[in-house]
Amino acid sequence: MSENELNTEQLILKAARKVFTHKGFDGTRMQDIADEAGINKALLHYYFRSKDKLFEAIFTDVIRTFFPQLVQVLTADADLFEKIRLFADKYISILAANPDIAGFVFHEISVNPHRLVGNIRGIGVNTDIIKKHLDHEIAAGRIKPIKMEHFIANLVSMCVFPFIAKPVLMGIMQMDNPAFEQFIEERKQLVPEIIINSIRL
Amino acid sequence: MSENELNTEQLILKAARKVFTHKGFDGTRMQDIADEAGINKALLHYYFRSKDKLFEAIFTDVIRTFFPQLVQVLTADADLFEKIRLFADKYISILAANPDIAGFVFHEISVNPHRLVGNIRGIGVNTDIIKKHLDHEIAAGRIKPIKMEHFIANLVSMCVFPFIAKPVLMGIMQMDNPAFEQFIEERKQLVPEIIINSIRL
DNA sequence: AAAAGATTTAACCATTTGGTTAAACTAACG
DNA sequence: CGTTAGTTTAACCAAATGGTTAAATCTTTT
Helix, strand or coil, rough: CCCCCCHHHHHHHHHHHHHHHHHHHHCCCHHHHHHCCCCHHHHHHHHHCCCHHHHHHHHHHHHHHHHHHHHHHHCCCCCCHHHHHHHHHHHHHHHHHHCCCCHHHHHHHHCCHHHHHHHHHCCCCCCHHHHHHHHHHCCCCCCCCCHHHHHHHHHHHHHHHHHHHHHHHHHHCCCHHHHHHHHHHHHHHHHHHHHHHHHEE | CCCCCHHHHHHHHHHHHHHHHHHHHHHHHHHHHHHHHCCCCHHHHHCCCCHHHHHHHHHHHHHHHHHHHHHHHHHHHCHHHHHHHHHHCCCHHHCCCCHHHHHHHHHHHCCCCCCHHHHEEEHHHCCHHHHHHHHHHHCCEEEEECCHHHHHHHHHHHHHHHHHHHHHHHCCCCCCCCHHHHHHHHHHHHHHHHHHHHHHH
């Protein structure tokens, strides 16, 4: 197994990820992935026994790559407002570089919620720390009272939703691709401003 | 064709809508719809020639039922802040009663953007009126400057996203179904407050 | 370079799936 | 009552799809 540039397994994973995240599990054909990777269909089954196994590898990887980064920002020991700015900037940057993953993850989980168990649950998203930080700031009279659930929902919504609704937004707002990128770039500042403004006294 | 309670065509449409919105086009089998409707598979093809035709009927109906209602609120002649409250309340209420449609619509459009053409384009979402209203209020010095694109994105994001992320939110926040409903109910007030707060001088 | 092991392919297989057909059933109508 | 038109079904079909197999090729080891 000489390390040329990208060994076959990595090549398959890259292709599978592209096709799965774009078309979803049900919309993906093994042949699509083989074509994308420029290899034979049987080779997919040689490296990953089944479509399910291959999907599992992709899905787990996507979840494990992105979730921890974000949770880490929110649970780090830093100023709340600064955390919010960091989180929005990081989340939006990640999604800008991987526009399909948001829609992919939420769709797959909706269609097959039991996939939550082995993946997200395993990561152990620690909302307690965020809740404590929020409640602490509230008790200290530095921010307005707000439930952690809404705080997270608001922040994540405004970061993620534009990517899920990308084609619709572009259509309705008559944006082309550069315009959308510009729009997204602006939100890195705008979103934290709104969230901070919503809890600032 | 005696009007018993629900004629076969309506029965099929109802079943197809349920299955399509929950599993997506690619995840739906004609047999699933037949089972859901309690009829023979061939009967589906008797009423709607193909899976595509049946899907088209559902998709168009979903789009036509919900979009206009919302655009109407935003383009109506009313106080801006009141419009925002009305919009959030109406949008969230609709989604609470039809939890699957948001994820359904955005996923199908992402996977097959060309479906935009015949449907959303046909409705003609009029962003000009909203833009004019916003710009007018800004010029009059009654609200902070904000781009229409962000205003809409923010408002819609916070209304819609929780439904798309429902299983993930419920998992992470350890909510059961009543808790989620309560959470959603609270957002009918919270979302407009945040949006209004973000543009209030 | 020959044997052994890993990798890749073409051809094939079984099942699923969208769709068709011809027959059976039902309701209206002369 | 029987004919006709609309409705529903069971049985069937062809294409697509996930998966297998056995042979071919390439790598490594001796």
